[in-house]
Amino acid sequence: MIVDPSALEAYREVMEDEADEFIADITSSFYANARELFLKMDEALAKDDIEGFVRAAHTFKSTAATVGAMPLSGLLADLEKRGGSEPLAGLQPLIPPLKQAYEEVEKKLRELYP
Amino acid sequence: MLKILVVDDEHVARRMVEKTLTRLGHTIILANSGEDAWKKMQEDHIRFVITDWNMPIMDGVQLIKKIRATTLPSYVYAILVTSNSKDEDIVEGLYAGADDYLTKPFNPAELEARVAVGERMLALEDNLTIANNQLEKLAMVDSLTGLLNRRAIYKFARGELERARRVSEPISVIFLDIDKFKEVNDQHGHLRGDEALKLVAQIIKERSRAYDGIGRWAGDEFLVVLPGTTAENAKNAAKRIVEGIALIELINLDGDIFSLTASAGVATQLKITGAVALLDDIIQTADEALYRAKEKGGNHVDASSL
Numbered sequence: 001m002i003v004d005p006s007a008l009e010a011y012r013e014v015m016e017d018e019a020d021e022f023i024a025d026i027t028s029s030f031y032a033n034a035r036e037l038f039l040k041m042d043e044a045l046a047k048d049d050i051e052g053f054v055r056a057a058h059t060f061k062s063t064a065a066t067v068g069a070m071p072l073s074g075l076l077a078d079l080e081k082r083g084g085s086e087p088l089a090g091l092q093p094l095i096p097p098l099k100q101a102y103e104e105v106e107k108k109l110r111e112l113y114p
Numbered sequence: 115m116l117k118i119l120v121v122d123d124e125h126v127a128r129r130m131v132e133k134t135l136t137r138l139g140h141t142i143i144l145a146n147s148g149e150d151a152w153k154k155m156q157e158d159h160i161r162f163v164i165t166d167w168n169m170p171i172m173d174g175v176q177l178i179k180k181i182r183a184t185t186l187p188s189y190v191y192a193i194l195v196t197s198n199s200k201d202e203d204i205v206e207g208l209y210a211g212a213d214d215y216l217t218k219p220f221n222p223a224e225l226e227a228r229v230a231v232g233e234r235m236l237a238l239e240d241n242l243t244i245a246n247n248q249l250e251k252l253a254m255v256d257s258l259t260g261l262l263n264r265r266a267i268y269k270f271a272r273g274e275l276e277r278a279r280r281v282s283e284p285i286s287v288i289f290l291d292i293d294k295f296k297e298v299n300d301q302h303g304h305l306r307g308d309e310a311l312k313l314v315a316q317i318i319k320e321r322s323r324a325y326d327g328i329g330r331w332a333g334d335e336f337l338v339v340l341p342g343t344t345a346e347n348a349k350n351a352a353k354r355i356v357e358g359i360a361l362i363e364l365i366n367l368d369g370d371i372f373s374l375t376a377s378a379g380v381a382t383q384l385k386i387t388g389a390v391a392l393l394d395d396i397i398q399t400a401d402e403a404l405y406r407a408k409e410k411g412g413n414h415v416d417a418s419s420l
Contacts, residue, residue: 007219007221010220010221010222010223011130011133011134011221013222013223014137014223014226015133015137015222018133018137019159022133024217025129025133026129026130027128028124029125029126031351033124033125033126055168055170057125058168058197059168061125061197062124062127062197062218062219063124065125065197065218065219066130066219067220068125068219074376088135102343
């Protein structure tokens with residue numbers, strides 16, 4: 001499952017009438033954040049900034065999990081781990097598939113919460 | 115309802131916590147870093163913190179350690195938010211001082227429940243503080259007269275003596291007791307005796323200044339500590355109290371009116387020269403003056419200076 005809908009649906013019970021507005025707020029924050037974090041990861045890779053890379057992957061990992069994108073979160077957890085132990089240059093090829101995975105998540109979320 | 119400081123460098127997570135808790139009626143203060151959180155804690159009285167672990171510069175664990183190492187007005191309940199990284203060991207977080215933790219992603223129901231636990235803990239702390247304050251007050255107050263008890267007036271006198279030495283001011287004490295109090299008890303009963311003690315306490319209070327310390331020393335003995343007071347002024351104060359006590363009228367079991375008198379000994383420490391002035395010496399001197407006043411037939415004031 002690209003996106004587990006129960007993650008955001010859990011807020012429906014708590015938020016009641018404000019749920020739609022809240023979920024829209026969270027998903028749009030997520031899209032904006034994702035763009036920012038991809039930029040940071042690209043930048044960090046270009047500058048061989050290990051700390052910056054690991055931090056961006058870490059933040060992205062938990063944001064992805066928050067919206068229920070568990071496979072994406074898993075990819076990021078792997079990148080976070082490998083960023084701390086392997087040369088960054090070797091991780092470059094993993095970025096395009098990550099972006100691909102993200103696009104699918106965004107598409108799915110937009111379907112679920114238009 | 116609580117004031118909760120939510121610390122996370124990640125916008126989405128911060129927003130989720132804020133929304134969930136605002137709906138419950140809590141007031142949320144947001145911080146986007148450990149340093150920002152610490153700054154906000156200086157500006158505001160915050161007792162509840164939910165902090166993310168992984169943040170640049172000051173992380174959540176460092177923030178909690180800082181909170182625990184600082185003397186704050188009251189206990190701060192801290193929930194640490196982790197996201198299952200290899201370098202985030204929850205055991206370490208708890209030892210650092212976190213009270214509880216949440217693992218990202220957490221659902222809102224769990225967040226609510228954990229906050230409720232914290233709320234219970236803080237309520238317990240509040241009750242404990244109230245009980246402690248009450249106990250402290252009880253431990254200092256004489257229950258019959260409402261004056262300071264012996265221990266408390268002694269402590270007050272010691273503090274004032276130290277202050278008098280520092281500022282080179284005189285200090286006086288009045289040692290007072292009711293004349294023939296045993297007879298009051300024997301003739302009119304202990305209830306009337308207790309009433310007499312309460313009235314005497316009231317007279318002393320009315321005829322003293324707000325910054326004088328008044329205590330029940332023992333039985334029918336009272337000690338008044340008069341900071342910054344010369345021998346003459348203290349003697350006048352004692353006379354006013356003794357005169358006031360002579361005006362007290364009580365009704366005995368037969369419906370007849372009876373009155374009381376008291377005697378007082380005053381001691382004044384004019385200038386404290388040595389490093390330590392002995393409080394016991396001053397009280398002893400006042401007690402001796404009281405003895406002389408009694409020998410003169412009671413209803414009398416005698417004074418000495420040291």
